[in-house]
Amino acid sequence: MSMSRQWRLAARPVGKIRESDFELVEAPVPEPADGQFVVAVTHISLDPAMRGWMNAGRSYIPPVEIGEVMRALTLGRVIDSRNDQFAVGDLVQGVFGVTEHALSDGAGVQEITAAEGISPTAYLGVLGITGLTAYFGLLDVGRLQPGETVLVSGAAGAVGTAVGQIAKAKGARVIGIAGGSEKCQLLTDELGFDAAIDYKHGDLKDQLRRRTPDRVDVFFDNIGGEILNQGLTRLAHGARVVICGAVSQYNNVDVTGPSNYIQLLVSRASMIGFVVFDYADRYPQAIAEMSRWLSDGRLRSIEDTVRGDIDAFPSTLERLFTGGNTGKLVLELQK
Amino acid sequence: MSMSRQWRLAARPVGKIRESDFELVEAPVPEPADGQFVVAVTHISLDPAMRGWMNAGRSYIPPVEIGEVMRALTLGRVIDSRNDQFAVGDLVQGVFGVTEHALSDGAGVQEITAAEGISPTAYLGVLGITGLTAYFGLLDVGRLQPGETVLVSGAAGAVGTAVGQIAKAKGARVIGIAGGSEKCQLLTDELGFDAAIDYKHGDLKDQLRRRTPDRVDVFFDNIGGEILNQGLTRLAHGARVVICGAVSQYNNVDVTGPSNYIQLLVSRASMIGFVVFDYADRYPQAIAEMSRWLSDGRLRSIEDTVRGDIDAFPSTLERLFTGGNTGKLVLELQK
Numbered sequence: 009m010s011m012s013r014q015w016r017l018a019a020r021p022v023g024k025i026r027e028s029d030f031e032l033v034e035a036p037v038p039e040p041a042d043g044q045f046v047v048a049v050t051h052i053s054l055d056p057a058m059r060g061w062m063n064a065g066r067s068y069i070p071p072v073e074i075g076e077v078m079r080a081l082t083l084g085r086v087i088d089s090r091n092d093q094f095a096v097g098d099l100v101q102g103v104f105g106v107t108e109h110a111l112s113d114g115a116g117v118q119e120i121t122a123a124e125g126i127s128p129t130a131y132l133g134v135l136g137i138t139g140l141t142a143y144f145g146l147l148d149v150g151r152l153q154p155g156e157t158v159l160v161s162g163a164a165g166a167v168g169t170a171v172g173q174i175a176k177a178k179g180a181r182v183i184g185i186a187g188g189s190e191k192c193q194l195l196t197d198e199l200g201f202d203a204a205i206d207y208k209h210g211d212l213k214d215q216l217r218r219r220t221p222d223r224v225d226v227f228f229d230n231i232g233g234e235i236l237n238q239g240l241t242r243l244a245h246g247a248r249v250v251i252c253g254a255v256s257q258y259n260n261v262d263v264t265g266p267s268n269y270i271q272l273l274v275s276r277a278s279m280i281g282f283v284v285f286d287y288a289d290r291y292p293q294a295i296a297e298m299s300r301w302l303s304d305g306r307l308r309s310i311e312d313t314v315r316g317d318i319d320a321f322p323s324t325l326e327r328l329f330t331g332g333n334t335g336k337l338v339l340e341l342q343k
Numbered sequence: 344m345s346m347s348r349q350w351r352l353a354a355r356p357v358g359k360i361r362e363s364d365f366e367l368v369e370a371p372v373p374e375p376a377d378g379q380f381v382v383a384v385t386h387i388s389l390d391p392a393m394r395g396w397m398n399a400g401r402s403y404i405p406p407v408e409i410g411e412v413m414r415a416l417t418l419g420r421v422i423d424s425r426n427d428q429f430a431v432g433d434l435v436q437g438v439f440g441v442t443e444h445a446l447s448d449g450a451g452v453q454e455i456t457a458a459e460g461i462s463p464t465a466y467l468g469v470l471g472i473t474g475l476t477a478y479f480g481l482l483d484v485g486r487l488q489p490g491e492t493v494l495v496s497g498a499a500g501a502v503g504t505a506v507g508q509i510a511k512a513k514g515a516r517v518i519g520i521a522g523g524s525e526k527c528q529l530l531t532d533e534l535g536f537d538a539a540i541d542y543k544h545g546d547l548k549d550q551l552r553r554r555t556p557d558r559v560d561v562f563f564d565n566i567g568g569e570i571l572n573q574g575l576t577r578l579a580h581g582a583r584v585v586i587c588g589a590v591s592q593y594n595n596v597d598v599t600g601p602s603n604y605i606q607l608l609v610s611r612a613s614m615i616g617f618v619v620f621d622y623a624d625r626y627p628q629a630i631a632e633m634s635r636w637l638s639d640g641r642l643r644s645i646e647d648t649v650r651g652d653i654d655a656f657p658s659t660l661e662r663l664f665t666g667g668n669t670g671k672l673v674l675e676l677q678k
Contacts, residue, residue, distance in 0.1 A: 066609065067609050068608070068609050232605070237600065251604065251605065251607050251608050252608075253608075254605050257605070262602070263602040263603075263605070264600065264602060265572065265599065265600030265601040265602035265603070265604055266600040266601070266604060267597070267598040267599060267600035268598075268600070269586065269600055269601060269604070269614065270567070270586065270589050270592070270598070270616070271616070272586050272614060272615065272616030273403070273586050273587075273588075273616035273617065273618065274401065274402050274403050274616065274618075275616065276616055276617055276618060276621065277615075277616055278613050278614065278615040278616070279604070279607060279613065279614040279615075280607065280612075280613040280614075281605070281606070281607030281608030281609065281610065281611055281612055281613070282608065282611055283608065283609075283611060286611065
């Protein structure tokens with residue numbers, strides 16, 4: 009009987025995630041019942057949102073329960089099937105979790121038939137929830153207009169790289185905030201950002217002032233903390249601050265709120281929270297548009313793939329919260 | 344030659360306002376040139392916004408300069424006129440400042456012909472900028488719909504009492520947050536609020552939870568700090584947080600930001616800043632509607648009038664920041 013390993017939630021983290029918050033459990037590879045199929049997971053998407061899913065309490069989706077397999081977006085191959093819709097060999101995408109094998113009845117699973125020149129992992133990145141988050145956050149929540157200026161924090165991350173490229177495709181000026189000169193170079197030299205601000209070098213406030221002489225119409229914030237706070241001082245009249253996440257704060261017991269929020273009043277601006285799932289009925293339209301941009305080179309899927317064993321999950325996840333990744337962080341399982 | 348006294352800004356306050364930030368200056372009552380008139384100020388409106396006007400730096404209007412008469416909304420009588428539009432004896436409203444007498448060419452000045460049963464001071468309160476702030480903040484910025492729930496902080500203040508009454512007139516459920524049992528009684532027993540929360544007694548978080556079982560659709564915040572922060576945990580899906588002011592923070596050197604701002608994401612909510620001056624072209628419509636409510640008793644102008652001498656200005660102003668007033672705080676000058 010072949011065995012399969014999976015990471016289950018063992019404890020709710022207090023502050024920083026520790027490896028002991030997870031438990032690596034081995035169990036037999038499941039057998040499909042009628043209508044079911046078995047997926048061998050090939051790619052696990054690592055997302056800052058995972059930190060939130062580990063907390064108890066009200067959020068936009070139920071928390072992962074203690075003892076449950078840790079939730080994760082994944083790609084995999086069907087290796088056994090008693091389901092008419094999914095055949096052995098199909099490449100599929102679903103929320104299979106941090107596991108080597110998963111049993112599914114097909115609910116919430118999409119088959120991926122990757123177009124020419126598009127890597128399957130793009131479906132976890134720019135053509136997946138990551139890209140959709142950037143797309144709807146920027147265009148619907150942020151109501152970006154051509155010619156406007158976008159400021160994006162976490163700009164070298166999965167969502168940030170997509171936000172900047174989508175903004176350029178829509179005719180905006182884009183300034184990214186990222187940590188370190190390599191990331192900043194990626195933004196300006198490879199992804200077409202108009203400017204990059206390295207928050208690790210030099211005064212953030214001063215750099216923001218110099219790089220946004222005409223202020224900011226849409227501030228897409230993934231980071232929170234002092235970066236959000238300083239960004240608020242650069243809002244143009246009627247600006248939209250899109251709250252996508254707060255990666256700098258997820259591991260904090262005491263979260264820092266943006267003391268400059270009163271700038272919303274001065275600037276007649278709004279700060280808007282959103283959850284991409286609310287746009288599910290429009291995913292196909294967004295994916296179609298982003299696929300065209302991928303094909304014609306206006307959009308690149310920036311991926312940071314760690315090839316390893318499922319053992320590597322906790323340490324790979326940690327990189328998200330320490331600025332260790334560039335673009336979409338994916339754990340590719342080696343067999 | 345008769346003399347006139349006025350308070351000029353002497354220093355920019357750091358933190359709490361001190362009397363030494365102002366200077367009481369005596370000068371001859373001005374003489375009108377052709378086209379000008381002289382007003383004897385009768386009522387000085389005291390507004391939390393004054394604290395902001397004393398700071399240097401970018402805001403929604405220019406700061407008061409050092410040496411300038413402190414800016415204030417006022418009522419007064421024309422006592423000398425060489426202007427065709429304004430005659431001696433006219434009751435007028437304008438931004439004459441904290442002064443016993445002012446010279447004007449009529450720009451920005453309105454004659455008040457008070458309707459029956461409406462006190463002239465209502466034009467500094469519910470029919471003035473205070474009421475207009477409540478009206479447009481709640482209805483336009485907050486987009487209140489009948490049947491929704493409104494939470495208002497600083498509920499016993501000038502804007503708060505107006506917000507609650509307007510919300511009731513529009514068919515909403517209203518919960519007010521105020522300091523002390525007397526203020527809370529005013530809200531529920533006299534102004535028709537559905538509930539009042541005394542932030543000075545009992546656990547704020549717990550009271551909020553009990554008083555908003557169906558959560559909050561519009562949170563109209565005048566206060567900031569912990570009251571804003573706790574209110575954010577009670578937002579309904581799609582809630583609007585109207586940022587009108589931050590009285591608890593104006594005197595602080597280190598402002599506390601709302602660490603629960605990430606609830607905007609969970610609740611798909613927005614936090615929106617506004618400045619009432621942007622609605623100037625619609626003031627007449629709002630004043631007409633609020634005048635009708637005043638006449639039919641649905642709206643009351645809650646005024647806290649201090650009768651005294653212009654000397655009393657700094658100490659009266661201080662009451663705004665210590666929870667010392669109920670309703671619209673006005674200094675009525677005794678002659």
